[in-house]
Amino acid sequence: MARDVGLDGILEEIGPFGRYNVMNYALLLFPIYLAGMYGSVYVFEASDIGYRCSVPQCEGLNTSWLDYAIPRDKKGPSRCKQYVWRENTTDTCSKDHFESTEKDCDSIVYNDEDSAVRDFDLGCQNWKRTLIGTFHNSGLFISLPLTGIISDKYGRRLALSVASLMNGIFGFLRSFSTSYTMMAIFEFLEAALGAGAYSTAFVIAMELVGPKGRVFGNTLINAVYVLGLMTLASLSWYLQSWRTLLRIIYIPAMSVFSYLWLLNESVRWLLSKGRHQEAMAIIKKAAKMNKVNLSDQVLTPLYELDKLSTDPDNEKSKEDVVEEKKESMFMRVIKSSIIRKRVAVCSFLWITCTFVYYGLSINSVSLAGNKYVNFMLVGFVEIPANFVCLLVLDRFGRKKVLVIMYVLSACLCISLSFLPKGQKWWSLVLYLSGKFSITVAYSSVYIYVSEVFPTSVRQSLLAVCSSLGRVGSTLAPLTPLLALYYDNLPAIFFGSLALVASVLVFSLPETINQPLPDTIEDAERLSQRKDRKECA
Numbered sequence: 001m002a003r004d005v006g007l008d009g010i011l012e013e014i015g016p017f018g019r020y021n022v023m024n025y026a027l028l029l030f031p032i033y034l035a036g037m038y039g040s041v042y043v044f045e046a047s048d049i050g051y052r053c054s055v056p057q058c059e060g061l062n063t064s065w066l067d068y069a070i071p072r073d074k075k076g077p078s079r080c081k082q083y084v085w086r087e088n089t090t091d092t093c094s095k096d097h098f099e100s101t102e103k104d105c106d107s108i109v110y111n112d113e114d115s116a117v118r119d120f121d122l123g124c125q126n127w128k129r130t131l132i133g134t135f136h137n138s139g140l141f142i143s144l145p146l147t148g149i150i151s152d153k154y155g156r157r158l159a160l161s162v163a164s165l166m167n168g169i170f171g172f173l174r175s176f177s178t179s180y181t182m183m184a185i186f187e188f189l190e191a192a193l194g195a196g197a198y199s200t201a202f203v204i205a206m207e208l209v210g211p212k213g214r215v216f217g218n219t220l221i222n223a224v225y226v227l228g229l230m231t232l233a234s235l236s237w238y239l240q241s242w243r244t245l246l247r248i249i250y251i252p253a254m255s256v257f258s259y260l261w262l263l264n265e266s267v268r269w270l271l272s273k274g275r276h277q278e279a280m281a282i283i284k285k286a287a288k289m290n291k292v293n294l295s296d297q298v299l300t301p302l303y304e305l306d307k308l309s310t311d312p313d314n315e316k317s318k319e320d321v322v323e324e325k326k327e328s329m330f331m332r333v334i335k336s337s338i339i340r341k342r343v344a345v346c347s348f349l350w351i352t353c354t355f356v357y358y359g360l361s362i363n364s365v366s367l368a369g370n371k372y373v374n375f376m377l378v379g380f381v382e383i384p385a386n387f388v389c390l391l392v393l394d395r396f397g398r399k400k401v402l403v404i405m406y407v408l409s410a411c412l413c414i415s416l417s418f419l420p421k422g423q424k425w426w427s428l429v430l431y432l433s434g435k436f437s438i439t440v441a442y443s444s445v446y447i448y449v450s451e452v453f454p455t456s457v458r459q460s461l462l463a464v465c466s467s468l469g470r471v472g473s474t475l476a477p478l479t480p481l482l483a484l485y486y487d488n489l490p491a492i493f494f495g496s497l498a499l500v501a502s503v504l505v506f507s508l509p510e511t512i513n514q515p516l517p518d519t520i521e522d523a524e525r526l527s528q529r530k531d532r533k534e535c536a
Contacts, residue, residue: 007268010283010294011209018290024208025217027263028201029224031164031256035198036228037249038167042187042477043362043375044236044245046132049113051123053082053105058093068095071102080105080124114241120180126481128180133362133477135184139191140470147196148463151203152456156266157259160200164256167194171250175243197256198225199466203458206450207268207516215393218447222386222439229361229379237372272456272518338524339453343464345504346449349402350469352501353442356409356494358476360435374428381432385439389447392440397512398448399505402441406502409437413495434491438498451511454523458516472497 014020058065070077082105083098108123122128143163151159170190177183205217232249239245264286270279287294361378392401412434416427453461482489509526517523 007271011213013294014283014286014290014292018286018292020286020289021208023289024264025205025220027259028205028208029221031160031197031201031253032221033224033228033231034164034167034249034253034256035195035201036225037232038171038190038195038253039198040229040358040361041171041232041246041249042133042136044232045242046116046122046129047113047242047371048126048129048480049115049117050079050111051108051118052077052079054107054109055082055085055093056107057085057097059109061093065093068098069093078102082106116177116180116183116242120183122180127478130477130480132184132187134474135187136191137358137470137474137477139188139193140195140473141467142192143195144199144463144467144470145460146193147200148460151196151200152269152458152460156200156204156207156269157263160197160204160263161257161260163194163197163200164253164259165194166190167197168250168253168256170194171246171253175246175250194253196463197253199463202446203450203462204263204266206447207266207455207458214447214451215390218443219386219390222389222443222446223383226379226382226386229382230376233372233375233379268455268516336520336524338527339461339520342452342508342523342527343461345507346445346452346465347468348504349441349445349501350449350465351472352406352497353438353445353472354469355472355476355497356413356438357435357442358473359479359490359494360413360431360438362477362480377428377432378435381436382439385436386443389440389443393444393447394512397510398444398451399508399510402444402448402505403502405437405441405444406498406505409434409441410495410498410502412437413491413498416491434494438494441498441501448508448511451514451516452509452523452526453517454520455516455518 052066052070055065055069058069066077069083071081071083072078073081081102084101084103086097086099105124108121110118110123116132117123117129147159147163150162167190170186170193174183174186174190177186202221205221206214209217235245235248236242239248264282265278267279267282270276270282283294361375389401412430416430416434449462449465450458479490479493482493511526514526517526
């Protein structure tokens with residue numbers, strides 16, 4: 001495998017904010033914006049709505065009979081229980097027509113809100129409703145490794161284009177679901193084949209800029225992702241139709257397939273594959289668009305690599321060499337204890353972030369007040385959180401920021417359980433503050449993981465961490481069920497996991513202002529550098 005010699009120096013000379021970078025980033029931000037909607041659409045697709053037991057003998061009359069037909073629980077009239085109807089009585093529907101014995105609903109009456117809960121009669125089956133989000137997130141266990149393999153083997157551009165096309169096709173088809181099973185299958189397939197579009201766009205964006213541009217690029221990406229979240233809530237509120245919502249947000253994803261012809265391939269990936277002439281052509285194109293004259297001193301390492309790759313004496317079965325190096329790279333990744341430990345720790349950090357991040361977003365719709373406004377507020381707080389990342393990551397380093405944010409998130413989440421009931425505004429403030437801190441941690445983890453693995457397997461290992469991390473987002477949709485036993489039980493779970501993650505961060509190296517590692521040795525040296533500092 002050829003190292004991408006001098007690429008960070010070239011990127012620095014080309015500049016981070018030229019026309020070439022802006023145009024490519026604009027293209028990448030579009031699928032990221034769409035991903036912001038796709039990642040949480042199930043929250044409104046199968047949102048909880050009002051319903052009660054149907055009492056056929058009384059339906060159509062005024063609602064005064066509800067007080068003696070429907071029992072009450074701690075949250076008001078029961079949704080899934082009713083009093084037994086006395087047989088052999090007239091149909092006047094008075095108090096005398098009901099016994100004091102309770103029973104489960106025979107059938108359910110729904111209010112006028114639109115949701116898959118009403119369309120597929122999921123009332124009193126909360127596990128089925130929350131399972132929709134679990135089906136979606138379980139698809140990520142397939143999509144992220146699959147997209148990572150395609151991206152590292154066949155190119156970032158192909159992986160992004162195909163994943164976005166799958167998003168569009170299966171998301172659009174899901175809007176025509178005629179049963180719960182059909183909806184669940186398409187929910188899973190859309191995520192299993194398309195959810196890798198975000199991680200691919202992220203990797204291309206990180207490889208497009210030098211070390212000093214990565215944090216700003218990450219901030220921009222996350223801000224656009226949040227814009228997608230807020231657009232989702234706004235559209236759901238305005239449309240009040242989950243089928244129409246799906247059709248509107250998924251059709252644009254199909255246009256991303258055109259990126260096969262519009263988007264430039266990652267130069268770093270081309271160099272890692274020995275395709276030096278293609279890489280140099282893109283570098284020259286970027287320099288021309290940015291109106292920069294690259295010095296011969298900067299380009300010399302690439303010319304030398306190109307000569308080696310075209311030298312007849314070096315033709316010694318190039319394909320065999322490539323295969324041999326691919327195999328050795330894979331085996332060395334497996335054999336490296338440093339990389340194995342790093343994958344395990346990064347995966348747990350990712351599990352914590354996804355579990356707390358998505359858990360807080362999902363549970364926000366159950367807070368007092370308008371569920372759409374609550375969701376938008378919880379999303380909006382991510383924008384200042386990402387700008388905080390921009391300010392602190394390059395100043396204080398990745399590790400210190402991660403530890404502080406995990407601990408802060410844990411304290412805020414656990415504090416929710418100590419608030420007395422009725423403290424609506426204080427609970428909202430703590431809730432938003434918890435989401436703020438975990439967003440900073442999540443953004444930091446995303447950029448951190450992209451910095452600790454070598455180029456040739458960067459997206460594959462990022463996909464491994466992200467896939468294992470999706471255990472958190474897969475379990476997050478089920479956390480509203482915990483609130484049935486104790487209102488603040490989800491928040492206690494969130495806080496406990498964040499505390500464990502804060503301790504594990506200490507075992508990782510610092511990557512502030514370090515060039516992206518190109519080889520296994522480069523990646524391992526990050527930990528060796530940390531060890532030397534500790535010894536000193």
